[in-house]
Amino acid sequence: MIFDIFKRKGKELIEGSKAILSELIPGQKAFIKSISEDCQGIERQRLMDLGFVPGSLVEVEMRSPFRDPTAYRIKGGLIALRKIQASKIYISPAVA
Amino acid sequence: MSSLKLKSAHSNCENCPVHDKLNLQKLGVNAENADFIVALAGNPNTGKSTIFNALTGLRQHTGNWTGKTVARSEGSFVFHDNKYKVIDLPGTYSLISSSLEEEIARNFVLFGKPDVTIIVTDATRLERNLNLVLQMLEISSRAIVCVNLIDEAAKNGIRIDAKVLSRDLGVPVVLTAARDETGIYDLLSAIEKIAVSTDPVKARTIFDISEEISNPVNELDAIIRKEYPELPNSKWLAIRLLDNDKSLIEALKKGELGQLKNDAKKAVEPNILPQDDNDILGASNKLKGKLPRDYHDKLVERTYAEAAKIAEKAIIKSGEKRKFNLDLFLDKIFISPLFGYPVMFLLFAFMFWLTIAGANVPSALLFDFLVSTVHPFLKSGAEYLHFPWWLSGFLIDGMYLATAWVISVMLPPMAIFFPMFTLLEDFGYLPRVAFNMDNLFKKAGAHGKQVMTMMMGFGCNAAGVVATRIIDSPRERLIAIITNNFAICNGRWPTQILIATIFIGALVPAHLAGFVSSMAVVSVALLGVLLTFIISWGLSNTVLKGQPSVFSLELPPYRVPKFWQTLYKSIIDRTLFVLWRAVVFALPAGAVIWLISNISIGGETIAFHMVHFLDPFGWFLGLNGIILVAYIVAIPANEIVIPTVLMLIVLLTGAQNHTDSAGVIFETDSIESLGGLLKNGGFTLLTAVNLMLFSLIHNPCSTTIYTIFKETKSLKWTMVSTFLPIVLGIIVTATIALIWRLNA
Numbered sequence: 001m002i003f004d005i006f007k008r009k010g011k012e013l014i015e016g017s018k019a020i021l022s023e024l025i026p027g028q029k030a031f032i033k034s035i036s037e038d039c040q041g042i043e044r045q046r047l048m049d050l051g052f053v054p055g056s057l058v059e060v061e062m063r064s065p066f067r068d069p070t071a072y073r074i075k076g077g078l079i080a081l082r083k084i085q086a087s088k089i090y091i092s093p094a095v096a
Numbered sequence: 097m098s099s100l101k102l103k104s105a106h107s108n109c110e111n112c113p114v115h116d117k118l119n120l121q122k123l124g125v126n127a128e129n130a131d132f133i134v135a136l137a138g139n140p141n142t143g144k145s146t147i148f149n150a151l152t153g154l155r156q157h158t159g160n161w162t163g164k165t166v167a168r169s170e171g172s173f174v175f176h177d178n179k180y181k182v183i184d185l186p187g188t189y190s191l192i193s194s195s196l197e198e199e200i201a202r203n204f205v206l207f208g209k210p211d212v213t214i215i216v217t218d219a220t221r222l223e224r225n226l227n228l229v230l231q232m233l234e235i236s237s238r239a240i241v242c243v244n245l246i247d248e249a250a251k252n253g254i255r256i257d258a259k260v261l262s263r264d265l266g267v268p269v270v271l272t273a274a275r276d277e278t279g280i281y282d283l284l285s286a287i288e289k290i291a292v293s294t295d296p297v298k299a300r301t302i303f304d305i306s307e308e309i310s311n312p313v314n315e316l317d318a319i320i321r322k323e324y325p326e327l328p329n330s331k332w333l334a335i336r337l338l339d340n341d342k343s344l345i346e347a348l349k350k351g352e353l354g355q356l357k358n359d360a361k362k363a364v365e366p367n368i369l370p371q372d373d374n375d376i377l378g379a380s381n382k383l384k385g386k387l388p389r390d391y392h393d394k395l396v397e398r399t400y401a402e403a404a405k406i407a408e409k410a411i412i413k414s415g416e417k418r419k420f421n422l423d424l425f426l427d428k429i430f431i432s433p434l435f436g437y438p439v440m441f442l443l444f445a446f447m448f449w450l451t452i453a454g455a456n457v458p459s460a461l462l463f464d465f466l467v468s469t470v471h472p473f474l475k476s477g478a479e480y481l482h483f484p485w486w487l488s489g490f491l492i493d494g495m496y497l498a499t500a501w502v503i504s505v506m507l508p509p510m511a512i513f514f515p516m517f518t519l520l521e522d523f524g525y526l527p528r529v530a531f532n533m534d535n536l537f538k539k540a541g542a543h544g545k546q547v548m549t550m551m552m553g554f555g556c557n558a559a560g561v562v563a564t565r566i567i568d569s570p571r572e573r574l575i576a577i578i579t580n581n582f583a584i585c586n587g588r589w590p591t592q593i594l595i596a597t598i599f600i601g602a603l604v605p606a607h608l609a610g611f612v613s614s615m616a617v618v619s620v621a622l623l624g625v626l627l628t629f630i631i632s633w634g635l636s637n638t639v640l641k642g643q644p645s646v647f648s649l650e651l652p653p654y655r656v657p658k659f660w661q662t663l664y665k666s667i668i669d670r671t672l673f674v675l676w677r678a679v680v681f682a683l684p685a686g687a688v689i690w691l692i693s694n695i696s697i698g699g700e701t702i703a704f705h706m707v708h709f710l711d712p713f714g715w716f717l718g719l720n721g722i723i724l725v726a727y728i729v730a731i732p733a734n735e736i737v738i739p740t741v742l743m744l745i746v747l748l749t750g751a752q753n754h755t756d757s758a759g760v761i762f763e764t765d766s767i768e769s770l771g772g773l774l775k776n777g778g779f780t781l782l783t784a785v786n787l788m789l790f791s792l793i794h795n796p797c798s799t800t801i802y803t804i805f806k807e808t809k810s811l812k813w814t815m816v817s818t819f820l821p822i823v824l825g826i827i828v829t830a831t832i833a834l835i836w837r838l839n840a
Contacts, residue, residue, distance in 0.1 A: 035393075042195070043646045048396045049190040050648060051224045055401070065433040066535035069544070071651055076221035080531050080649040082538060 019093070021058065022070070022086035029059045030091035039088040051075035052089055120284060121174040122153030130172055130181035132291040135208070137201055137232060138216030139225050140187035141652040143244045145169075146274040147216050147283075148184050154664055156184075161200050165565065165807050175284050178291065183210070189224075191231045192339070192396075195568060199343050205235050207347075211291045213239040214283070219249035219256050219271075220653070222411060226403035229265065233300040234332045239267045240286045247273035248653065253414045261410035266300060275658065296328065309391060312338060312383040319379050337380040339392055348377060423653050430528045440529055444551070447516050451555075452589065455508035462507065466500035490690055498686025498736055502587075502678050505735040506556075509586045510671045513555040518666035521548070522657035530649055540629045541636025542579075543572035544649060550576075550628060553583030554621075556674045557800040560585075561807055571643035575632045577804055578817045581796040582624040582631065587734030591791045592617045594738060598771040599784030616788070624792050631820070639816070677799045681732030689729050689740055693747050703744055717826060718786035718833030720778055722748070727790070732798045737791070742770075745777035782836050786829045793825035 024030060032054055035044055051074040052058070059073040069080040134151075138144040148156070152171025161168045169184040185204055186197035205213050215232050217225035222243065229241055243256050262269040268286045272279030316334040320327065327333065336344050388394070429435050474496060478488035520526050526548050534544025545567045553560030560580040567573040584592065596616040601609035692702040703725060711721035726740040779787075795818045796804070805814040 042644065044393075045190070045192065045396075046646050046648050048393070048400075049227070050650070051227075051400070053397050053400045055397075055404075062427060062431050064431065064531050064535060065436050066532075068535050068538070069531065069647075069649065071531065075224035076218075077224055078651040078653075080534070080544075080651060082534070082647050085647060 019091045020087050021072070021081075021089040021091050022083045024060045024091070026060045026062055026070075029057060029094040031094055032056045032058055033090040033092045036088040036090065039085070043085070047081075047085070047089070050079050051077060052079075057094060058091070120151075120280075122151070122171075129179065131178045132180045132211040132287075133208070134180050134182045134287060134291070135185055135204055135210035135213045136182060136216065137185045137205070137213055137228070138187060138242075139189055139218065139221070139228055141650060142187070142216045142218040142221075142225065143274050144184065144187055144216045146658075147214070147242060147244060147272065147280075148182060149661065150274045150277050150280045151180075151284075152182050154661065158669060161186075164196060164200060165809070166197055166200055167565070175288060178288065180287065180291070183208075188228065190228060191235075192336075192341070197568075202235070203343065203347075205232065210236075211238060212287050214242050214287070215239055216242045216244050219243050219246045220252055220254060222256065223403055223407035226407055227399055230300070230399050230403055233265065233267065235329055237267060237300065237328075238290055238295075240283070240290065241265060241267055241269045242272055242279075242283055243269060244272045244274055246271045247275070247278070248655075255412040255414060257410050257412055261406065264406045264409060306394075308388050309394060312386045316376070316380055316383050320376055323376060334380075335395065337376070338384055338387060339395065340384070345377065426654055427528070427651075430525065431532065436532050440532065443520075443525075447513070447520075448554070450516070451509045451513040451586075452593075454512045458508035458511075459504055462504035463500075466504055467497065471497060471500065486694070489694060490687060494688075494690025495683045495686040498689060498733075498739075499679055499682045501739055502682040502733050502735045503675065505590060506586060506678055506733075507671070507675055509589075510555055510674060511667060513586070514559070514670040515663045515666045517552060517555065518662050518670070519657050519659070522655065522662055524652050524654040526551075527649060527651050531651060534649070536629070537632070540575075540632040541572075541640075542575045542629075542632040543567045543569060543647065546572065546576040546579075546628075546632070549580060550583045550625070553580040553585060555586055557581055557583065557585045557796055558677060558803040559670050559674050561800060561803045562673075564807070568648070569644070569646045571636065571640050571645040572647075574640060574643065574808065574813060575635050577808060578635060578813065578820065579628045579631050581800065581817065581821050582628045582792070584621050584624050584792055585734065585797075587797065588791050589617075591734070591738050592620055592788055594767075594770070595784050595788055595791075597767060598774065599779070599781055602771070603781075620788050620792050623789075627793070627824075631824075674799070677802070678733050678735075681798050681802075682736065685729060685732040685736060689736075689743070692725075692729065693743065701747065703747060707744065707748060716833065717790070717829040718782045718836060719790060719829065720783060722777055723783070723787060723790070727794060731795070734791070734797050741777070742773060745773055749776055782833065786832055789832065790825050790829050793821050793828055795819070795822040 019030070019033075021030070021032075032052055034054055035047060035052065039047070056074055061071045061073045061078060063070045064080075068083045070083070070086060071078050071080045072086075136144060136148055148169065148171065152173050156169045156171035158167060158169045160166060166186050170181065171184075172179060172181045174180070183204065185201040188195070188198045188201050191198050191202040204210070213232060213236055215229050217229060233239060241261065243258065243261070246256060249256065256271060258269040258271050268290070270279055270283045270286050272283060274280065313331065313334050316338060317331045320330045320333055324330065333344070337348075430439060471492065474492045475488060478492060483491075517526075527545075530544035530547050532544075533547040537544050537546050546564075548566065549560050549563045552563040557580050560583060561577050564573050564576040564580070567576055593613075596613040597609075600616040601613035604612045692706065695702050697705065706725045706728075707721035709721070710724040714720040714722075714724045717724075722741055722744045725744060726737050730737045730740050795801070801814060801818055804817050805811070808814060
């Protein structure tokens with residue numbers, strides 16, 4: 001647990017980003033900044049295919065009753081991501 | 097090739113689209129000697145299949161892509177005397193993420209060289225869809241962009257400017273609302289125009305983003321063009337090779353590249369020396385080092401950036417959204433923590449109730465017809481033709497009777513269950529169920545969509561296994577395949593209900609009997625669900641640990657399904673498919689059942705020897721030899737377990753007065769006589785409990801085993817799916833028998 005926090009802190013320093021997609025609550029919007037280097041291969045490609053590319057506007061639409069996964073409105077589509085995936089996507093605040 | 101009628105000057109009436117639409121002749125499966133090949137590509141959930149149906153009609157040829165477990169549909173139509181064959185490509189979000197579907201779609205456009213490629217897009221999600229459109233146009237310019245669902249978009253205050261979009265993309269753009277065939281005539285005309293044109297395939301110019309990338313790309317492009325001057329998409333090829341595209345590198349190694357030339361429409365001789373291609377590959381490998389590390393990401397971002405620019409110009413927002421948003425309202429109910437699960441539970445309970453209750457009458461009618469009417473008729477026919485007793489026994493009492501049993505028990509519930517399932521699927525509700533349930537499945541290492549394949553398994557495990565194709569992550573798909581057997585299929589419900597009614601219901605006062613026996617059946621079904629989670633968890637943490645996994649789930653907008661179309665398609669694709677496989681396996685099973693009960697060795701039938709041989713082991717499991725023999729010969733279909741058990745009891749106890757009773761076991765007044773028969777055969781409460789458990793936990797039927805092999809193409813996983821449940825079943829029943837006897 002503690003180790004994970006350190007690992008994440010370290011990555012924040014490297015990638016220079018703090019806000020992650022999984023921290024938004026339903027109704028909030030943000031721009032995608034980048035996808036973490038942790039997420040590679042088909043998983044990264046799939047996220048990009050679904051529209052999670054830098055610059056895209058994303059809005060949290062709803063959470064599953066168990067609070068995970070969460071459905072995001074992106075480029076018109078409604079895409080459900082698990083928390084672990086959303087935590088690998090860095091965001092910057094949307095100017096409302 | 098026939099002349100083009102489009103521009104001929106006829107009377108006004110003949111020129112109007114309504115008249116011209118009559119020139120469309122949907123030919124369904126009759127796809128021989130087509131003049132032109134049309135490929136249909138697009139994102140999932142864009143109404144691609146509605147376009148396909150609008151062009152070709154409902155009768156289509158469905159199968160798999162050669163050697164792949166990805167569905168392929170073909171249909172055809174005639175328009176202005178030209179015959180077109182339409183091939184429905186798998187729905188994909190992109191062409192580069194190397195999933196099987198994407199590889200198939202891309203390779204077909206690249207190597208199959210369709211005369212026209214229609215790229216179906218969803219007007220309400222145009223920007224994301226343009227990502228695929230741009231990727232497609234980089235391969236072929238003989239394309240049409242079909243912006244579908246404009247009716248849905250209009251409701252959301254979105255209009256698409258086809259002219260602007262067409263100008264920016266460089267290919268024709270047609271607006272359609274395929275549900276009511278709006279725009280289909282325009283689409284047909286556009287198809288014809290491109291099909292008959294002799295313009296060579298061109299590729300869309302690929303805009304570079306930075307010199308860092310464009311320098312190596314141009315360098316490789318020059319090398320490719322030197323070898324293949326006629327290649328329309330050499331730059332695209334260079335980009336893909338530098339991106340380490342495995343399937344293209346393979347194609348290059350096999351010398352398939354020459355097929356990409358425009359003149360290669362006829363069969364191409366592989367006259368390209370492999371040496372040439374190795375040069376290209378070598379150069380590509382060297383140039384890869386010069387590329388930035390995020391080369392791949394930059395490529396995707398470039399396409400999206402362009403898509404965003406184009407979409408912005410083409411989309412006209414009226415801002416007049418309807419005040420009441422139905423999707424939002426429905427999601428508030430279906431996803432709500434308060435109502436989500438109760439609604440789901442009630443809906444599924446209703447579905448099962450309707451399946452079981454609704455199937456009773458047609459099942460009984462079919463049974464009456466096939467067994468009580470046709471069977472004696474066949475027997476007397478055989479007598480009239482002087483068939484020897486063994487031939488009429490083997491064919492009519494063996495093969496025919498078993499098949500008749502399977503059809504009458506299986507067909508009605510499936511013809512009710514599958515259409516309901518497909519309707520919920522098309523409506524958009526089932527993805528929401530997957531969304532609601534994902535957390536539970538995630539904890540077991542599985543995919544939320546497994547809930548859909550599990551539901552399907554309650555109808556038929558073979559169909560459930562095929563349905564796992566919707567899970568695009570290899571590991572989670574395997575888990576769903578292996579555990580599907582723990583959803584009690586339609587062939588096992590009758591066993592559960594019958595045994596629970598006779599043995600469990602009898603334990604309580606008559607007015608509670610119905611409720612208690614139903615609860616017993618529900619408990620067994622829920623135990624199956626529990627086992628699904630436990631086994632999924634076990635598999636994902638042991639043998640499947642290293643398999644690749646990726647999660648994604650799109651929640652499409654709610655759409656009112658086309659009722660009759662859905663009904664027709666689900667009966668053709670699912671019900672008849674499964675029924676046919678079951679019949680194929682029931683025929684030999686019937687033959688075997690008849691043979692073992694009619695061939696005698698040493699004065700006793702083979703069945704007698706088998707039962708006595710298996711009796712000790714059966715006792716150990718709290719079952720008996722009869723049940724085990726029934727499960728062995730009834731591997732092809734669970735439906736015939738109970739009839740086989742009854743037949744064996746009659747055969748071995750010599751209860752001759754029951755020989756005709758097989759025809760009436762569905763009627764409630766004979767439940768008692770049936771119970772008497774089973775008790776005669778040595779059935780106790782322990783036998784009943786363990787039979788219900790064993791019916792849940794045993795190997796899949798042979799239809800399902802065969803389907804698992806076809807879907808996984810792996811002997812190993814087929815074996816795991818077969819033996820894991822049977823071993824588990826032996827352990828569970830033996831343990832219960834032991835505890836039961838210790839307490840007795």
